[in-house]
Amino acid sequence: MSLFRAQGLVKRFGGLLAADHVDLAVEQGEIHALIGPNGAGKSTLVNLISGLLPADAGRIVLDGVDLTPLSAQQRVRHGLARCFQIASVFRSDSVRDNLLLAVQAQAGSSFRCLRRRESERALMDAAQALAERLALTEVLDRPAGVLPHGMQKRLDVALALAARPRLLLLDEPMAGMGPEDSRQMIELIESLRGEMAILLIEHDMDAVFQLAGRISVLVNGRVLTSGDAAHVRGHAEVQSVYLGTEVPA
Numbered sequence: 001m002s003l004f005r006a007q008g009l010v011k012r013f014g015g016l017l018a019a020d021h022v023d024l025a026v027e028q029g030e031i032h033a034l035i036g037p038n039g040a041g042k043s044t045l046v047n048l049i050s051g052l053l054p055a056d057a058g059r060i061v062l063d064g065v066d067l068t069p070l071s072a073q074q075r076v077r078h079g080l081a082r083c084f085q086i087a088s089v090f091r092s093d094s095v096r097d098n099l100l101l102a103v104q105a106q107a108g109s110s111f112r113c114l115r116r117r118e119s120e121r122a123l124m125d126a127a128q129a130l131a132e133r134l135a136l137t138e139v140l141d142r143p144a145g146v147l148p149h150g151m152q153k154r155l156d157v158a159l160a161l162a163a164r165p166r167l168l169l170l171d172e173p174m175a176g177m178g179p180e181d182s183r184q185m186i187e188l189i190e191s192l193r194g195e196m197a198i199l200l201i202e203h204d205m206d207a208v209f210q211l212a213g214r215i216s217v218l219v220n221g222r223v224l225t226s227g228d229a230a231h232v233r234g235h236a237e238v239q240s241v242y243l244g245t246e247v248p249a
């Protein structure tokens with residue numbers, strides 16, 4: 001059974017069908033990319049999955065649990081976390097405080113049985129571990145808002161990882177990045193492979209083909225096809241949608 005399934009998702013904006021009965025499955029531990037031309041409905045789909053937008057029809061199931069009626073916050077608690085195109089950090093708070101808040105939100109009642117000092121120590125340790133994993137230890141005391149773009153995006157990923165997701169939604173993690181930051185982000189995503197499933201929305205096709213085990217192509221709110229890189233590269237309709245420019249042969 002797939003870890004995650006979206007079934008028959010529909011979203012209308014007036015007369016526009018931005019999600020047209022979308023079915024999508026993400027398997028345990030896979031990196032699944034969602035690509036498509038501008039306006040295809042990728043952000044709409046991610047918003048439906050994460051719960052930022054209510055669906056007009058359809059279902060979202062994670063690990064056998066129907067998340068459809070749940071709020072975005074409740075979905076996070078059930079293991080579905082996301083990062084945004086624009087990093088959603090608290091800009092005036094330090095990196096450390098951003099991490100502590102995220103870890104604390106995840107921990108909820110689980111530290112309640114510990115004494116106050118022990119629980120503070122456990123939170124600090126968890127925040128420190130995330131900072132180390134995301135190469136943010138040198139900037140722990142800096143306000144998040146003054147970090148360079150690439151670091152803010154890494155912090156955003158760290159905040160999502162604090163929730164210990166089983167499915168992580170990454171919405172254009174490479175957007176606006178230079179080659180060095182992109183390389184680091186690709187390495188980071190690669191390092192998460194197998195630990196959790198990832199649904200990756202990304203315009204950078206080199207990154208997509210490097211990372212994704214499976215790729216779904218969205219066009220006009222519909223999944224045109226799903227398959228591995230070779231399947232998508234060789235798909236005539238995908239090539240015509242991209243006019244042969246963005247899907248490297």
Ligand SMILES: Nc1ncnc2c1ncn2[C@@H]1O[C@H](COP(=O)(O)OP(=O)(O)OP(=O)(O)O)[C@@H](O)[C@H]1O
Pocket residue numbers: 013016018036037038039040041042043044045
């Ligand atoms: N809140 C909204 N109200 C009305 N129309 C919307 C809204 N959000 C998106 N749309 C429309 O829905 C369609 C899908 O948009 P969406 O942003 O999901 O596409 P996308 O694939 O993410 O595009 P991009 O790659 O440019 O980010 C577009 O035609 C867009 O104009």
